[in-house]
Amino acid sequence: MDTSTYTHLCRAGHASIIQRLAPCGVVLIPAEVNIEIEKARDKHSGIPGVSTVTWAAHIVMTDDEVWTALRVKAALGGGPCQHLGESAVISCAHHRKLVAVLDDRAAVAQADRLQVMSIDTMWIVAEAYKSLFGRDRNRTVALVNDLLTTDMYLPFEDGDAFFVWAWEEGILP
Numbered sequence: 001m002d003t004s005t006y007t008h009l010c011r012a013g014h015a016s017i018i019q020r021l022a023p024c025g026v027v028l029i030p031a032e033v034n035i036e037i038e039k040a041r042d043k044h045s046g047i048p049g050v051s052t053v054t055w056a057a058h059i060v061m062t063d064d065e066v067w068t069a070l071r072v073k074a075a076l077g078g079g080p081c082q083h084l085g086e087s088a089v090i091s092c093a094h095h096r097k098l099v100a101v102l103d104d105r106a107a108v109a110q111a112d113r114l115q116v117m118s119i120d121t122m123w124i125v126a127e128a129y130k131s132l133f134g135r136d137r138n139r140t141v142a143l144v145n146d147l148l149t150t151d152m153y154l155p156f157e158d159g160d161a162f163f164v165w166a167w168e169e170g171i172l173p
Helices: 003-011 014-021 032-043 065-074 084-096 105-113 120-130 139-150 159-169
Strands: 029-030 056-059
Touching: 003 032, 003 120, 003 159, 014 120, 029 032, 029 084, 032 056, 032 084, 065 084, 065 105, 084 105, 120 139, 120 159, 139 159
Parallel strands: 029 056
Antiparallel strands: none
16 A cells, blocks of 8 residues: 555544455555655654554565566656655565555556556545445535545545546546
């Protein structure tokens, strides 16, 4: 899981969704992402450390994963410290046959290039609506509005608009 999903869901007060939807109740956090999470914790309240929760586990990349992450990072470009988390998430998912959780569109394109299945925070919101909230629109609207209070960029203005967007994107029937 990349930084954005972890930090925004936690800041919004909905970290339990991560645990409830994660395979076996645990998400894997590469060391590179953990560094970014710790930096976010210095700026924002409500973000638990990865080592303090039962639903997240630290992982360290293998040598093969490091090489793949470097190739992904080169493709993503940016400064020397940009896209390290996304690159690690994609690489670990590729080598371990896992699903990558990514919000960055360029990172999703790199995951696609490596044939890594990926989901994003809005996919998680849609899945929470369907499988955790019993299709309760009010709970989903509240979740999206809570995410918006964290200054998360979303392609719509409020929780009600999520449903139109999700239908147009094909993530909700």
